[in-house]
Amino acid sequence: MIDAENGGAFSRLKSAVGSIGIPTWIIAGLWAIVLSAGYYKGISVETLLSDTIRRVGMNGVLVLAMVPAIQSGTGPNFALPIGISCGLFALITAIEFDYTGASWLIMSILFSIPIAGVVGYLYGKLLNAVKGSEMTIATYTGFSIVAFMCLIWLVVPFSHPNMGWFMGEGLRETIQLDAIKGANVLNNFAIFNIGGEVVIPTSDDEKGQTFVITEIEKKTTTINIKEVEIPEVKGGGITPTFYIGDIKLPTVIGGKGIRIIKTDSTELPAVRRGITIPTGLLLVFAFFSVLVWLFFRSKAGIAISAGGLNPRFAQAAGLNIDRSRVWANILSTMLGAIGIIIYSQSYGYAQLYQAPMMMAFPAVAAILIGGATASRAKISHVVIGVILFQGLLTTALPVTNALFEGTDLSEIARMVIQNGVILFALTQVKRGG
Amino acid sequence: MSDTLLRFSNVTKNYYGNIVLENINFEVHAGEIHALIGENGAGKSTLMNILFGMPVIHSTGGYDGDVIINGEKTLIKSPFEAMDAGIGMVHQEFMLIPGFTITENIKINREITTPNIVSGVLGKRLETLDMIKMDADARKALDTLDMGIEEYTMVAGLPVGHKQFIEIAREIDKTGIKILVFDEPTAVLTESEAQNLLAAVRRLAKLGIGIVFISHRLDEIMDVADRVTVLRDGQHVATKDVKDTDVVEIAQLMIGRKVTLSRVQSDKRKISDEVMLSVKNLHVAMPGEMVRGIDLEVRKGEIIGIGGLAGQGKLGIANGITGTYLATGKVIFNGKPLPLNSPRSTIEAGIAFVSEDRKGVGLLLDESIELNIAFTAMQIHDKFLSNFFGYKVRNDHEIRKHAERMIKDIDIRCNSPMQNTGSLSGGNQQKVCVARALTQNPQFLFVSEPTRGIDIGAKKLILDLLLKLNEEYGMTIVMTSSELAELRSICDKIVIICGGAVEGVLMPEASDAEFGLMMSGSRAHVRGNDK
Numbered sequence: 001m002i003d004a005e006n007g008g009a010f011s012r013l014k015s016a017v018g019s020i021g022i023p024t025w026i027i028a029g030l031w032a033i034v035l036s037a038g039y040y041k042g043i044s045v046e047t048l049l050s051d052t053i054r055r056v057g058m059n060g061v062l063v064l065a066m067v068p069a070i071q072s073g074t075g076p077n078f079a080l081p082i083g084i085s086c087g088l089f090a091l092i093t094a095i096e097f098d099y100t101g102a103s104w105l106i107m108s109i110l111f112s113i114p115i116a117g118v119v120g121y122l123y124g125k126l127l128n129a130v131k132g133s134e135m136t137i138a139t140y141t142g143f144s145i146v147a148f149m150c151l152i153w154l155v156v157p158f159s160h161p162n163m164g165w166f167m168g169e170g171l172r173e174t175i176q177l178d179a180i181k182g183a184n185v186l187n188n189f190a191i192f193n194i195g196g197e198v199v200i201p202t203s204d205d206e207k208g209q210t211f212v213i214t215e216i217e218k219k220t221t222t223i224n225i226k227e228v229e230i231p232e233v234k235g236g237g238i239t240p241t242f243y244i245g246d247i248k249l250p251t252v253i254g255g256k257g258i259r260i261i262k263t264d265s266t267e268l269p270a271v272r273r274g275i276t277i278p279t280g281l282l283l284v285f286a287f288f289s290v291l292v293w294l295f296f297r298s299k300a301g302i303a304i305s306a307g308g309l310n311p312r313f314a315q316a317a318g319l320n321i322d323r324s325r326v327w328a329n330i331l332s333t334m335l336g337a338i339g340i341i342i343y344s345q346s347y348g349y350a351q352l353y354q355a356p357m358m359m360a361f362p363a364v365a366a367i368l369i370g371g372a373t374a375s376r377a378k379i380s381h382v383v384i385g386v387i388l389f390q391g392l393l394t395t396a397l398p399v400t401n402a403l404f405e406g407t408d409l410s411e412i413a414r415m416v417i418q419n420g421v422i423l424f425a426l427t428q429v430k431r432g433g
Numbered sequence: 434m435s436d437t438l439l440r441f442s443n444v445t446k447n448y449y450g451n452i453v454l455e456n457i458n459f460e461v462h463a464g465e466i467h468a469l470i471g472e473n474g475a476g477k478s479t480l481m482n483i484l485f486g487m488p489v490i491h492s493t494g495g496y497d498g499d500v501i502i503n504g505e506k507t508l509i510k511s512p513f514e515a516m517d518a519g520i521g522m523v524h525q526e527f528m529l530i531p532g533f534t535i536t537e538n539i540k541i542n543r544e545i546t547t548p549n550i551v552s553g554v555l556g557k558r559l560e561t562l563d564m565i566k567m568d569a570d571a572r573k574a575l576d577t578l579d580m581g582i583e584e585y586t587m588v589a590g591l592p593v594g595h596k597q598f599i600e601i602a603r604e605i606d607k608t609g610i611k612i613l614v615f616d617e618p619t620a621v622l623t624e625s626e627a628q629n630l631l632a633a634v635r636r637l638a639k640l641g642i643g644i645v646f647i648s649h650r651l652d653e654i655m656d657v658a659d660r661v662t663v664l665r666d667g668q669h670v671a672t673k674d675v676k677d678t679d680v681v682e683i684a685q686l687m688i689g690r691k692v693t694l695s696r697v698q699s700d701k702r703k704i705s706d707e708v709m710l711s712v713k714n715l716h717v718a719m720p721g722e723m724v725r726g727i728d729l730e731v732r733k734g735e736i737i738g739i740g741g742l743a744g745q746g747k748l749g750i751a752n753g754i755t756g757t758y759l760a761t762g763k764v765i766f767n768g769k770p771l772p773l774n775s776p777r778s779t780i781e782a783g784i785a786f787v788s789e790d791r792k793g794v795g796l797l798l799d800e801s802i803e804l805n806i807a808f809t810a811m812q813i814h815d816k817f818l819s820n821f822f823g824y825k826v827r828n829d830h831e832i833r834k835h836a837e838r839m840i841k842d843i844d845i846r847c848n849s850p851m852q853n854t855g856s857l858s859g860g861n862q863q864k865v866c867v868a869r870a871l872t873q874n875p876q877f878l879f880v881s882e883p884t885r886g887i888d889i890g891a892k893k894l895i896l897d898l899l900l901k902l903n904e905e906y907g908m909t910i911v912m913t914s915s916e917l918a919e920l921r922s923i924c925d926k927i928v929i930i931c932g933g934a935v936e937g938v939l940m941p942e943a944s945d946a947e948f949g950l951m952m953s954g955s956r957a958h959v960r961g962n963d964k
Binding site for chain 2: 101127298299300302303306310311312313315316317318319320376
């Protein structure tokens with residue numbers, strides 16, 4: 001009996017492991033190696049993880065945009081720049097109408113949906129006309145749209161002072177969202193830290209000294225070297241600054257639950273920031289994930305999936321595949337538009353002109369690494385994929401920086417890793433599909 | 434006639450324990466035209482695959498018995514070795530390059546070349562083509578076939594009959610060709626083209642080449658062949674001199690009495706006089722199964738069988754009416770005209786279709802059994818959906834409940850309703866297809882090749898299921914099948930299709946000879962058989 005149960009548990013584990021593809025394991029292994037290399041080089045793993053989490057939230061919806069396109073059989077949406085352009089246009093329109101902060105974010109998303117709807121419809125029609133070579137056509141449609149939008153950014157008659165050049169016509173290349181209080185609107189919603197600490201050294205000659213921790217509200221607390229709990233720093237978007245003696249500690253984001261402990265290390269004092277959780281950002285990603293998941297459980301969603309898996313089956317069942325494909329691409333374009341708005345607020349800048357050109361590739365790579373194929377994608381593929389891909393990228397940059405100290409190789413190394421991973425993912429595109 | 438070019442001696446072949454050829458003995462003499470005949474699946478292709486050393490034979494464990502060529506026991510391991518041994522094949526589908534001239538097509542990969550400076554350095558592959566010699570060779574081959582066409586004509590745009598001749602010319606241009614196999618060479622030709630071809634075949638035989646002539650057309654065989662060998666279910670049935678036999682006998686030998694699927698009839702069945710489906714002048718553009726003007730009437734409660742040889746158009750009928758392939762014509766269902774080329778309206782009218790292409794059209798192989806079963810009913814009839822804030826979302830509970838009932842009712846062998854259909858056996862996949870059709874609650878069911886690729890036990894289950902549906906629910910069924918035995922076991926009458934048209938209608942009790950003759954389109958040649 002026990003054997004049988006063990007066997008059952010083992011085979012369940014085996015099937016769970018087996019259901020995650022080898023490419024996914026390879027990337028996961030690579031990430032683990034880079035992370036440990038970073039750890040031995042003295043890079044804070046917590047910082048790396050915080051950045052990873054933030055970037056997962058940033059990119060999540062863009063990766064989600066791949067799901068409808070793949071499920072409908074048009075392949076990964078290499079024309080993501082189309083949706084991105086729609087989102088950027090909506091975003092600057094909202095700025096032009098003088099919306100700021102959270103209302104800017106909401107209005108941007110509301111504007112983007114109808115724009116992306118119309119554009120996605122036209123794009124879906126285009127894909128139906130080029131059946132069989134969707135991926136290539138999509139890639140170049142994306143490139144063309146970016147070029148076309150460069151003209152639009154130059155001639156659009158928007159005159160908001162935060163967007164124009166200092167002289168001449170047209171919009172700036174990079175629009176600072178700080179200026180309209182739009183940066184990190186979602187990131188900072190209910191943001192908190194896990195396991196953040198201020199670490200104070202305890203070498204002999206420092207014993208008995210007092211350390212002054214100054215908070216931004218100028219309240220001074222004096223503490224001895226011993227474990228002290230700071231009750232709760234009222235953060236709310238304000239960044240408190242800590243001092244130990246005259247040494248300014250690195251900025252602490254969040255602030256809740258910061259603990260001061262003693263340590264034997266002499267290299268510190270330093271602050272361990274812990275792992276920062278941008279709650280709002282992750283919630284929005286989760287919300288859209290659930291929405292897409294629900295959609296693919298609906299009648300329309302199942303019809304789209306069937307059309308992608310086996311067009312002849314769907315046709316024989318009386319479905320209009322062309323219409324399904326158009327709907328799927330409308331959905332994908334909308335998600336791309338919303339995705340770039342979420343991305344921009346987290347990045348702090350809206351990047352126009354050439355910036356969206358290559359943005360489809362990381363998103364495509366992420367979902368493929370997550371285990372999707374050219375004809376099958378699930379929400380789990382999105383989540384696993386975006387974590388692994390962004391995790392590897394955000395980790396690789398500081399780690400290569402540390403490994404190739406003093407050289408200019410880090411940027412090259414990053415390019416090698418990023419494009420290498422994308423290339424690896426693209427080789428997986430036909431797998432099983 | 435004593436000069437034996439090719440001899441099969443006790444050749445036996447099995448695929449994974451499944452015997453497809455058993456103790457085949459036959460020989461081809463120089464200058465003889467030896468016809469090989471049998472139903473689909475009788476083993477003709479397997480025999481030819483052995484002769485040509487196709488990889489499919491050797492990757493599945495080779496064969497038993499001997500192939501003796503020119504008195505020597507030969508083991509041919511690849512098509513190249515077959516070519517060296519002087520065996521050629523004229524294919525059913527043309528293997529020609531349209532953008533090349535006739536000469537280039539005939540001489541491809543066997544070009545005559547002369548050395549030049551570049552080839553002296555870089556090797557033989559860069560030698561100059563000797564077009565004059567090549568043209569002369571091509572001319573000779575074309576003349577042998579009595580074909581007046583210029584050898585420098587481009588192949589693209591030539592009529593089908595000419596292309597067939599170019600294929601033959603290519604084979605006879607090969608030096609030392611001794612045995613030439615024709616695989617249904619007249620299947621795609623018009624009557625006059627076919628006559629020309631047969632004349633050419635005779636001419637080649639006179640040159641001393643041994644010819645294996647595979648065909649379904651009995652008339653043709655009577656016309657051209659010296660001897661005929663009949664295969665049935667992998668068995669060597671008979672070899673006869675053509676002058677000692679007649680069309681009726683060959684037809685009888687070809688069909689034979691199969692493993693009897695006994696005919697069960699109950700008195701519960703109700704066949705009304707009401708015509709449920711009426712088809713007028715149906716044309717269907719299904720590649721390889723063209724339908725060229727068919728009239729058909731099906732009464733309520735009937736089980737109609739559609740039979741015929743492969744490629745004659747029997748499969749096109751159901752596919753055309755249900756909208757899988759482009760169709761024209763007039764279809765009246767239940768007194769109302771049924772729009773063609775619209776699968777949706779067919780399904781809405783209450784017609785379900787179990788496709789012959791189980792994996793291509795019938796199933797979502799990467800999806801669960803339960804979704805496969807519920808799919809069409811969900812999409813067309815809005816079943817298995819629940820309301821989620823005004824949004825229709827699949828109702829897992831109902832889908833599961835229904836799937837479990839179906840699995841029990843029609844005995845689908847599976848681990849769970851969540852198993853992917855791709856991992857099921859053929860018979861169980863077929864049952865899933867039937868289950869989906871039943872879930873649509875149809876009044877009328879088209880079933881195509883329901884037992885293709887299914888073992889004999891499962892066959893019986895599927896046929897019993899169809900019979901049960903007809904008896905208990907009064908479902909009208911049109912079953913298309915290549916297997917006469919199964920049509921005969923459950924159908925009320927059997928429509929035989931030949932050349933895309935109705936050749937005739939037979940009762941299941943009709944004799945083997947009648948079926949054989951009708952299927953090969955030779956009925957007109959036999960007196961007293963025009964009912």
